[in-house]
Structure formats: structure tokens, C-alpha cells
Amino acid sequence: xxxxxxxxxxxxxxxxxxxxxxxxxxxxxxxxxxxxxxxxxxxxxxxxxxxxxxxxxxxxxxxxxxxxxxxxxxxxxxxxxxxxxxxxxxxxxxxxxxxxxxxxxxxxxxxxxxxxxxxxxxxxxxxxxxxxxxxxxxxxxxxxxxxxxxxxxxxxxxxxxxxxxxxxxxxxxxxxxxxxxxxxxxxxxxx
Amino acid sequence: xxxxxxxxxxxxxxxxxxxxxxxxxxxxxxxxxxxxxxxxxxxxxxxxxxxxxxxxxxxxxxxxxxxxxxxxxxxxxxxxxxxxxxxxxxxxxxxxxxxxxxxxxxxxxxxxxxxxxxxxxxxxxxxxxxxxxxxxxxxxxxxxxxxxxxxxxxxxxxxxxxxxxxxxxxxxxxxxxxxxxxxxxxxxxxxxxxxxxxxxxxxxxxxxxxxxxxxxxxxxxxxxxxxxxxxxxxxxxxx
Numbered sequence: 001x002x003x004x005x006x007x008x009x010x011x012x013x014x015x016x017x018x019x020x021x022x023x024x025x026x027x028x029x030x031x032x033x034x035x036x037x038x039x040x041x042x043x044x045x046x047x048x049x050x051x052x053x054x055x056x057x058x059x060x061x062x063x064x065x066x067x068x069x070x071x072x073x074x075x076x077x078x079x080x081x082x083x084x085x086x087x088x089x090x091x092x093x094x095x096x097x098x099x100x101x102x103x104x105x106x107x108x109x110x111x112x113x114x115x116x117x118x119x120x121x122x123x124x125x126x127x128x129x130x131x132x133x134x135x136x137x138x139x140x141x142x143x144x145x146x147x148x149x150x151x152x153x154x155x156x157x158x159x160x161x162x163x164x165x166x167x168x169x170x171x172x173x174x175x176x177x178x179x180x181x182x183x184x185x186x187x188x189x190x191x
Numbered sequence: 192x193x194x195x196x197x198x199x200x201x202x203x204x205x206x207x208x209x210x211x212x213x214x215x216x217x218x219x220x221x222x223x224x225x226x227x228x229x230x231x232x233x234x235x236x237x238x239x240x241x242x243x244x245x246x247x248x249x250x251x252x253x254x255x256x257x258x259x260x261x262x263x264x265x266x267x268x269x270x271x272x273x274x275x276x277x278x279x280x281x282x283x284x285x286x287x288x289x290x291x292x293x294x295x296x297x298x299x300x301x302x303x304x305x306x307x308x309x310x311x312x313x314x315x316x317x318x319x320x321x322x323x324x325x326x327x328x329x330x331x332x333x334x335x336x337x338x339x340x341x342x343x344x345x346x347x348x349x350x351x352x353x354x355x356x357x358x359x360x361x362x363x364x365x366x367x368x369x370x371x372x373x374x375x376x377x378x379x380x381x382x383x384x385x386x387x388x389x390x391x392x393x394x395x396x397x398x399x400x401x402x403x404x405x406x407x408x409x410x411x412x413x414x415x416x417x418x419x420x421x422x423x424x425x426x427x428x429x430x
Contacts, residue, residue, distance in 0.1 A: 087313065090291070090292055093312070093313045094284070094290075094313070094314065094318070095318060096290060096292055097290065097292060097293070099318070099320075100288075100290065102318070102320040103288065103320050103321075103322045104322070105320065106322065146313070146314075146318075148313060149317065153313075156312035156313045158312060158313070160291065160292035182310075182312050183310055184307065185304075185307050188306070188307045188310070188311070188312055189291075189303060189306075189307055190291040190292075190303060190306060191291025191292050191294065191297040191298070191303060191406075
């Protein structure tokens with residue numbers, strides 16, 4: 001791996017989540033400057049404008065469940081290109097709110113059709129219609145999955161969202177190649 | 192009163208006849224996670240979190256529902272017990288629909304707390320997403336079966352303390368559920384006195400007050416024991 005600046009190559013990814021985990025990440029405030037001393041942010045919806053997930057990433061925080069074809073493709077790609085993958089927040093760790101549509105997997109049309117009908121037809125005030133833009137709007141997967149059901153995960157960082165303090169306590173040891181102790185209410189409590 | 196002497200993780204304790212292994216564990220200063228157990232209610236051994244090992248016996252015993260006996264050597268924290276406990280908690284999460292983020296009991300939930308205790312950072316079992324019912328027919332309370340872990344505390348407190356026996360358990364396996372009356376909407380069960388004891392003792396957000404929203408539930412899980420002490424020993428809280 002060529003890493004001229006000798007900094008960790010750091011990425012964050014936003015799959016099917018509300019972006020709350022990323023907002024919490026931004027709540028790190030002035031510690032972000034310290035983080036920037038140790039890492040190069042090579043991919044992130046809040047800190048870079050790069051569209052393709054790069055090669056040779058050291059640490060990647062992944063927010064969100066795997067709910068559509070794009071989520072799945074990016075999850076598989078980032079796993080191949082990342083040394084240490086962190087399941088970042090309750091949606092990535094458990095499926096959480098985006099996975100609630102799995103409750104309707106047994107009904108006619110399954111969870112995919114149920115959630116689209118609810119969102120675009122039943123709740124529409126005017127112009128009820130399904131979105132249709134092949135190749136642009138990604139297809140929903142029938143079952144929403146937590147990240148570790150799709151790719152191997154190295155570290156779990158639960159919380160909805162995990163607080164800035166918890167995020168810092170989890171990633172600070174990683175900067176020096178150590179593994180954080182994920183235990184106790186401060187680090188593990190869901191919700 | 193006769194006394195039994197036994198050891199818990201090597202610590203010697205003496206407990207009165209009739210005490211449970213859980214009493215002995217607590218007397219020894221050790222801690223065991225519990226979910227179905229509640230002081231003041233009859234133990235049922237439903238949740239399997241307090242399973243302990245008795246040296247010389249291959250069988251695991253639920254500490255809450257096993258009588259302490261003379262000379263027992265109880266182990267509470269073997270690596271295998273710890274692993275099984277964590278698996279049991281993961282299975283609870285995988286079996287129902289426990290979404291802490293918007294639950295009425297977020298921050299006041301024994302299932303959420305016990306997940307921390309056993310070190311659960313994710314579930315290794317696939318979630319089942321059962322499509323269960325929510326019964327909001329009672330004017331003050333509601334029961335959301337998605338969050339129910341079938342601990343039967345509601346069944347026991349209503350039967351043993353309130354004496355109304357509104358709740359019971361129906362069906363088996365994945366179909367098993369808590370029912371009101373003869374499997375009626377809760378609001379139609381005339382036996383319900385609306386005392387709220389089932390709300391007080393529910394370990395999760397399954398039974399709650401309708402005016403509570405996310406993270407607003409206040410449980411009062413100490414009340415059965417207080418009522419029991421008042422009735423049996425005439426010890427009143429305000430004395």
C-alpha cells in the first residue's frame with residue numbers, strides 16, 4: 001500500500017439510514033481537527049465529493065442497513081477495498097427502522113411492494129404513482145438486512161445514533177492500531 | 192428455621208430453608224441477569240438467563256426456580272454460561288421486533304439493559320420479523336405484542352397480586368402469545384380493574400400507558416414486592 005502522507009485512509013458510507021449517525025459524527029466538533037491530523041478522508045458523504053469508493057481504505061464507518069441494490073453493491077465493494085469495516089449505528093447493526101418493512105414480507109407483493117404502495121400511493125395527497133426510472137432509482141431488495149448479514153464486519157458500534165463520545169471512544173484507539181473495548185452502557189446500549 | 196450452607200463461585204453462603212439459588216447467589220454478592228424473575232411474584236424460570244451450573248451435575252438449573260440445597264457448589268460465570276446467556280439475549284432480540292430507537296421503554300427497559308450486561312454488540316441470529324398485533328382497545332393502556340418476550344410477569348402480577356387474572360398464555364412455539372380474557376380485546380375484558388400493575392412490571396415496552404411516547408415509560412418493578420411485604424408481613428412503605 002502506498003500511503004505517502006502516512007495517514008490512515010478513512011472513509012464513511014451512508015446506506016439505508018437517516019444520516020443521523022453522520023450528524024452525530026459531525027458532533028465530534030473540534031476533535032474532527034485532531035482526527036484530520038491522523039487520517040485522510042478518502043470517501044464520505046459529509047467530508048468529500050468523491051463518487052467512487054477508492055482502493056486501499058484502512059477504516060470505513062458504514063451507516064445504514066442494506067435495503068436496495070445500490071446499498072448491496074457498495075457494501076460488497078467497500079468490503080473488498082477496506083481493511084477494517086465498522087458497522088456504524090443501529091441501522092447497520094440491527095436493521096432498525098429501515099428493516100421494519102420486513103414485517104410485511106409474508107403479504108401479497110412482499111415488503112417491497114407494501115412499502116412502495118404505502119409511501120407512493122396510499123399516503124400521496126396528489127399524483128399518486130410509483131417511481132419508475134430504471135438504472136437511476138435503485139431497486140429495493142425484498143429483505144432489508146443488517147450489514148453483517150451481507151459482508152463480514154470487524155467492529156460493531158451500536159446506537160441510534162451513537163453519541164459523539166461513543167464514536168470517539170470507538171475510533172480513537174483504531175488510529176493507533178488498537179481495538180476499542182466495546183462494553184458497558186456507554187459503548188453498547190442500543191437505541 | 193433450618194439453614195443450608197452452599198458455595199457460589201467458591202464463596203460460602205448460608206441461606207434459610209426455602210431460599211432459591213438466586214437468593215443464595217445474591218447473598219454471596221454475585222450477580223445474575225434475570226428477565227422473567229421479579230421479587231414478589233412466583234418464579235417460573237421462563238427466560239433462562241439465570242441458568243447456573245451445579246458442580247457434579249451436567250444439567251443447568253434456573254437459579255430463580257431452584258431451591259438452594261445443603262452442600263451445593265454453584266457456578267454462575269463459566270465461559271460457557273456467559274456465552275449461552277449472550278445467545279439467549281440475542282435470540283430474544285431476533286425473535287420479536289425490538290426496535291429500541293422509538294420504543295416507549297427506551298432507557299427504561301430490562302431487555303435493553305441485559306443486552307449491555309451480556310456484552311451483546313449485535314445479534315448473530317437472523318431477525319424473524321413476526322407480524323404480531325397491537326391491542327389498544329383499553330382506554331388507558333395498550334399492549335404491543337411485537338415487544339413481548341413472554342416473561343409472564345403480567346400474567347402473574349394480575350393473578351397473584353391483583354387477583355383479577357385478566358392475562359394468560361395461549362398457543363405454543365412461534366404462535367405463543369399473551370392473551371386478555373378469553374383471547375378478547377383487552378378493553379372488552381370486564382375482569383380488568385385498570386390497576387396498571389401489568390404496566391408497572393413489564394420488563395420491556397410491550398405493555399404501556401397510552402399517553403407515554405418514545406422513551407417516556409416509567410416502570411415500577413418494585414411494587415409487587417412492596418405489596419407482598421405489606422400483605423404478608425404488614426410492613427408498609429410509609430412506616
